[in-house]
Amino acid sequence: MPVLVTGGSGHLGANLVRRLLDDGQAVRALERPGSDNTALAGLPVEWVPGDLRDYSATLAAVRGCDRVYHCAAKVSSGESQVREIAACNVVGTRNLLTAALAAGVQRVVVTGSFSAVGHEPGRPSDESMAVDPFEPLLPYQRSKVAVEHECLKAAVEGLDVVIATSCAIVGPNDFKPSRMGQVLLDFARGRLRAYIPGGFEFVAARDIVQGHRLAMDKGRTGHKYIFSTAYKTVDELMEIFERVTGRPRPRLRLSPPVMAAVARVVDAVARRVAPHAEPRFTPGAVRLLRMQRHADLTKARTALGYDPTSVEGAIEDAYADFVRRGLVRRQR
Numbered sequence: 001m002p003v004l005v006t007g008g009s010g011h012l013g014a015n016l017v018r019r020l021l022d023d024g025q026a027v028r029a030l031e032r033p034g035s036d037n038t039a040l041a042g043l044p045v046e047w048v049p050g051d052l053r054d055y056s057a058t059l060a061a062v063r064g065c066d067r068v069y070h071c072a073a074k075v076s077s078g079e080s081q082v083r084e085i086a087a088c089n090v091v092g093t094r095n096l097l098t099a100a101l102a103a104g105v106q107r108v109v110v111t112g113s114f115s116a117v118g119h120e121p122g123r124p125s126d127e128s129m130a131v132d133p134f135e136p137l138l139p140y141q142r143s144k145v146a147v148e149h150e151c152l153k154a155a156v157e158g159l160d161v162v163i164a165t166s167c168a169i170v171g172p173n174d175f176k177p178s179r180m181g182q183v184l185l186d187f188a189r190g191r192l193r194a195y196i197p198g199g200f201e202f203v204a205a206r207d208i209v210q211g212h213r214l215a216m217d218k219g220r221t222g223h224k225y226i227f228s229t230a231y232k233t234v235d236e237l238m239e240i241f242e243r244v245t246g247r248p249r250p251r252l253r254l255s256p257p258v259m260a261a262v263a264r265v266v267d268a269v270a271r272r273v274a275p276h277a278e279p280r281f282t283p284g285a286v287r288l289l290r291m292q293r294h295a296d297l298t299k300a301r302t303a304l305g306y307d308p309t310s311v312e313g314a315i316e317d318a319y320a321d322f323v324r325r326g327l328v329r330r331q332r
Contacts, residue, residue, distance in 0.1 A: 006096065010178075031047045036175070062103045070096055073089050093110065108159065110164070116141060116165070162222075162223060
């Protein structure tokens with residue numbers, strides 16, 4: 001029976017589909033009208049038309065599948081497009097889980113976000129920490145918290161669903177590209193003029209794919225597992241980018257308060273001029289970097305046998321893939 005993958009044209013989905021095909025599994029992918037599916041071009045994938053916000057189309061997509069990987073999401077670090085983010089992420093997930101239960105799907109793995117995990121100063125975040133609703137949360141963060149609630153509701157109704165929580169993904173097959181992929185491209189092209197200190201948890205594309213496979217095979221119903229490769233500061237990332245691309249890092253290292261102020265102005269202007277565009281740097285993105293959150297991987301390691309690789313290797317793979325596709329020229 002085929003495995004359904006939603007969001008197959010995204011960074012995670014493109015890598016997951018390739019892994020499933022390499023494992024000899026038949027893959028069905030949801031083809032949303034107007035979506036750019038270049039990431040899966042030429043692969044032996046069964047395409048089914050539909051939008052997750054349309055329940056009847058979603059039900060048709062899951063019928064005949066025994067397993068589902070729900071990777072589709074509207075990702076944003078901005079404050080606009082609140083209704084679209086909620087519709088794509090929350091309503092879309094609710095429709096998929098309801099359809100999976102009705103169609104008799106054996107198990108669903110839903111991609112979660114590290115931004116929907118709670119945070120306590122001085123302590124790495126684990127699966128038991130709840131997000132503080134009184135903190136300033138981005139619309140995307142709120143939507144991913146609601147997605148987890150939808151998963152728990154579906155588990156109570158009898159659906160076998162597991163949450164695979166992802167951190168910031170780095171790696172190949174990044175066609176759209178992702179925010180981190182665009183930063184690497186800008187760096188490699190000499191267009192990254194400045195950066196700010198801070199840090200975040202990053203996960204190699206191969207590792208988050210492995211995490212999803214482990215969650216599907218070994219995860220407990222209703223549980224979530226955090227998957228990361230390593231915490232890296234922005235300065236450490238710049239050092240890796242230098243080694244991989246052969247280019248020097250930007251000379252301008254802005255202080256976070258200055259960048260936060262600039263981001264607020266740019267974000268306010270962008271929301272008026274281009275409300276549907278995704279800004280490069282937003283106040284929310286700066287805030288997340290300044291928090292310097294670490295992840296506790298104990299649960300994924302002990303319960304699933306998760307064994308991450310390296311962030312630098314993932315960046316090397318991402319850069320080599322960009323070079324192969326002609327998006328950047330390798331330095332001598």
